[in-house]
Amino acid sequence: MRVASLFALIASALVLTGCVGFDDDSGDATSSLKPVLTNTASNDQAANTAPLGIWRGGMTMLVMTTRNATGNKEPWFGAKRASDPTAARLVMYPPSKSLLASVNPVSTPGWSVAGVSALPGDEPATSLAAQAEGRDVIVYVHGYNETFDSAATSYAKLVDGIKFSGVPVLFSWPSRAALLDYVTDKDSAMWSRDALEDTLTALANDPKVGRINLIAHSMGSMVMMEALRSMSDRMGASLPNHFGAIVLANPDVDLDLFRRQMKRLSSLSSKMTVIVSKNDRALEISTKLAGGVPRVGSGDSEELQKTGVKVVDASDFGSGFINHDIFMSREEVRAVVARAIENADQ
16 A cells, blocks of 8 residues: 555646657657647647547647636636637547556546647637538537536547547637526527627538538527527528538427427427436426426426427436436437537438
């Protein structure tokens, strides 16, 4: 025990002081980009040079955020509203598999943010779309009670879990990441819908961008639906041509509002998959806060199917108390997302 503890202490000190990098022969996925990023210059270089999508050393995703920038330190984006959206490249490191990491008490057990670099250009949405040219994309909108880092790491886990070969795009709005700030989060989510609409419009209008897949979780589904409804007013019958799969996971959306939205978005119904869970405790609380109005994510499958969407009931896959993010954590539910993307055009 004493020897193991001493080794762990020494290993941790070496990592913290930057004296130890990753051995290329260790089998660690992070070994192709070393040492670990520790300063702004390295962050910018890595974010600009690492290939988009999944690569041997980790993952690079594009980001559009309405959060405030915090400067050259972690977290790069905070919980306040920014005056203008920011487009960026975000490098993620996967969980380390090295022996050193296994004895390092400060090592991260999951994906972690390694570096962020803002994209150049006066039009963030256009700049982001240009980066995605030649590839299919998935745009992910996170839900309530999320920090920038928690949304990014959860999304990285999902992209890796479904082995998506295109470009992951994270849309992050300024959630306060506090359980008691539900109402404030809802306001900030809706405040961000124009920025999401601009992002989706730029991707749809760029002829070099491939198929656009959409995933929204919880309160993010409300933002996604409102952005799509606004786009449908402008783009009309051409709207479905730009999108592949549209997945709403445990959507925190008023059921009556969803029915009305789907009347306007009926052309997208065949592309849309809704994941529901009757034992979602977070949506139970949301229902109470909404005066008892049911939420789509915990609604009746047969009723939802009347809107034309595909419905997947994941109630049997929940194993925890909250059961609000099982599409991230359960392989069976992630497979639903993967199949929706694969079969979007069939």
